[in-house]
Amino acid sequence: MKQSLRFRILFPIIVLLIIIPMLFPFLWMLMSAFKTQVDIISWPPKFIFSPTMVNFYKVFNEQNFLLYLKNSMIVGVGAVSFSLLLGLPAAYSIARFHQKKLSVMILVARLMPGISFLMPWYIVFSRLGLMDSYTALILSHILIALPVVVWIMSSYFETVPREMEESAMVDGATMQHAFVSIIIPLSVPGIVTSVTLSFIFSWNNFMFSQVLSMEKTRTLPIAVYNFMSYAEVDWGGVMAAAVAIMTPAIILTMIFQKYVVKGLTMGAVKG
């Protein structure tokens, strides 16, 4: 298609009109994280200022931020690992044996409001003395990660040609052996997609940790929120904390961009 001159001038402007509102909150957050409190509360808002590291220093030294970072990592990695362990065979079985009911059940798990399980968990976990434990947090976060893994992997396994495992089975391998040694290695792109997405969802989750964790296992989103609830808001500190919590997810997205797009859009496009 031939592009008119008017189009060639207008198109970049329209694209900028899309990009600027998307990016501006991130830019403002980043700028505020490097501002002193005086610069932040000055009116009119300052675009030019001398940057300071004091907010990051405060976040990482005065607050227990590294502990919360470690907690978020443990919970995210734990939940994603167990979800793969439980979810990969289930997804494979859904794809190979067309278990429609199972996949609907997993979809329902994805759609249901988390709070409708949270209250019973709270009662059970506190009776079992599991409040503020990694066990309770990881268990709850598996319910975030597992549907993502099964959802993505069951449609991925459908694209793996059946002949692959059949030829292995002709050679005498069992089906479970073919699954582990042939299907799984062939499915690395799908696994990368589901691991990235489910880790990000676990990383960002606020509600489960808010109820099930206390000081010892507190995860980052709660720590960032707690920054806010002090009497006088230390905006610089909060913004530095916000930058710190978003950075890992953004880096993951940058590395695995193609996979993240695919994972987020596949369900809707394919049905």
Added chain:
Amino acid sequence: MIKSSFFERNLKYLFPLPALIFVIALMVFPVLYTLFISFSDWTLTSGRPLVFAGLSSYMKILSEPRFLDAVGRTFYFTIGAVLAEAVLGLTIAVILNREFRGKNPLKFILLLPLVATPVAVGIVFNLFYDPTIGFLNYVLSLFGLPQSGWVTDSTSVLPSLMLVDIWQWTPMIALIVLAGLAGLSSEPYESAKVDGATPVQIFFRITLPMITPTILTAIILRAVDALKTYDIIYAMTGGGPGYSSETLNILAYKYSFEYFNLGQASSILVFLFFLVLLFSLGVMKLRKRFEM
């Protein structure tokens, strides 16, 4: 035939079994437990044991103005935000559905709001919305417009929260529709061009009908999430000022973990549960009708 072992013959049941047990233990059982508690009168802080109370929790909730207001707000928030996201997302997707330099970096920018931690997003917008130091009131003052209270004013709090949801989730609809557009066959377009159809005709007669199932699915997924919006509202307003931004999810949280009124909390949860379930089923049916 090679004799197969028990494990192999029953692979179809054994493979999904661990996941199934997990989902039953951590999802099905808790939902049933919530259903059970909803027929009782049980306040954790009172120290009294659970008493069976029939439908009284439901009666109390249904006559509670806070609950009825929360239902209305939940619908208002969901419908308003998702409609705006669908229109904006579709527009963005149609604009970007062509080859140009920098398309991949642009897609990365579209992904950023989707992976950003909602609590942190809410806090960043709180700084934007701050009535005295916020950037948005500064912009209003540049144009000589009256200042707004944004999330601190009960009349503007819900639209302000919806704006955050729209900012965060419009790219999701845009990316889904873009992926859908990329998968369309080019045949109808070619014959339309031969027939001399205008771009507007092509969009409404060919593109839109073909992309409708994708848009509808994107809307279901989004609407179900919007019905459950929690992080942003809790972080930005906690349901306030007063009760003016309390949606069902926030109300259920407060009844459960602030008042520990588990009987009534459960009846709110059961209501929310069925709302989400009905909604998902309804729109899934709707989508089937559009599929040929």
